Amino acid sequence: MESTMRSLISDQNKYKESFLMYIDRSTEHQCMQHFIDTKLPDIISSIRNGKTTIDVLSLGSGTGEMDLHILSKLQDTFPGHPINNYVVEPSQEHILMYKENASKALNIDNVTFTWHQKTTREIEQEIKEKNKFKKYDFIHMIQMLYYVKDVPATIEFFHRCLAPDGKLLIIVLSRNSGWINAYDKYGSQLPRNDLPINICSGEITDVLDSLQVKYENWDIESKLDITECFIEGNRNGQLLLDMLTETCDFNNTASTDLKALVLKHLETTEYSVKIEGKILLNTNLSVIVVDGQYTQR
Template sequence: MCSALRSLVEDDARYLRSFQLFLQRSSEHRCMRDFIRGTLPPTLHSVADGKAIVNVIGVGSGAGEIDLEMFSQLRLRRSDIFVDNEVVDPSSQQLHNYKVLVSRQPDLDYIKFSWNEMTASEFEQHWKANKMTKKADFIHMIQMLYYVKDPGATVSFFRSLLHENGKLLIILVSGESGWGKLWRTYRTQLCNAEISQCLTTGDIKSFLDSAGIAYQSHELPSQMDITECFTPGDEQGELLLDFLTEVLDFGRTAPPELKAGVLELLRHPDCSTEVDGRVIFNNNLGALIIDPPA
């Protein structure tokens, strides 16, 4: 990463504002919901098969909207099921948002929530220190592996917690998305080597293939309207640009050549299409459903 630049994740509040704006401007959660309703049910039902309680770990659950969608799909066909849900997220604000969502939603009595305000690696240390032997039926890491130092080690640890019929779901941006192109072009300037931010499902597939780990792979089409990024001084455009580059105040702090290059690439056909005067970025996601250790 350019030494003059600071990572967006250093500013919790701005990160959260940019993420929420990204959710408004993109079909991110809609495409996840389509996947959860259309493709995921057989997996959810297989992990719950023959069980009265399913043990779930959500790593980087954020405000929980997607977690609750998965539980409601599970419950649709298994109205007798109970869920023991460990939520792992280091952001107190996100955990608060998740709790508010739960408090507003009726009929969630079948879920027991355990709130873990910690990172994935702190959870791993905590788990090992307490010599926990509990196994999980379903673990998900949705749009969070960018924020860990060693994604392969994180996947290996959580996979080791799976029950023999369990599954690990990972969702990240697809290697074929605009993000993939942006990161392949500007990895050294934008990505923070300390925490592997420029990660796609392509990278995780390479890791799984080399370790001989079986998985299913799905592409989730998604778009993001980034038109405002091209209006100089536009506050929302600046916030979106921070989210796209993962750089704090990218518009103000990036060297002019880097800023010009990134803006040019963002509207290039490799990353975006123009529709009715709007610039629509390819935000395609990839979902990997990973088997437990043999």
């Protein structure tokens, strides 16, 4: 029988619902915020290099929480300097939530936002067609490269959009995370739409090595509470499973065998810990910061 499984990213409403549930049950944003608070000020200290205005490009911004945290750090680091923040995000739903979050955010009074409801590919094409190459001081791709068909070409193109003193920040799942390992095992049975859904840190650093660019990386620990995935009929658990498998309505469209295999994998002690009745999945992340400059060329 032909599979009826559909990729989650093909349905903006369902993606938004699952993404918000994921963020709610995960420590991901708190871990990223900690990184932004403790490491980012040093990383960005030299990006301005005498310029008055700072240009930031956010790719796959989601609902904007991480963007706003980064912008607030940039403003603290460069008080009095205006910031232009260019947002590239294909989901209209996410842009609406981003705008709402931005309207309530503190400490971003010197930031001008421009929202582009586009994919990275579309913005890249637009830049090339109009021959309007602009250099940015800070570019970030946070948890979004899974949805880009040609990751090396995307990284190469946006790296070329960096000012010489600029920085590109990439965050993806670590190789040791339970999610990536589940994808490596069962990805061929899931709807992928030709996307590199299980791309992780090692593949990104291989691309950066081949581009001969300078970069630094850090691993940060993050956990996802997947307890509800094991409660029959639990809606929150089903949304989490949709996000983890990148599948719309995984519970009702995957075969019984596949569901059992994925759940068994997620709760193995290699990837999850059981604490106070909760099952916490390893969703560790890698943060990679790339310099605008090349090592050699």
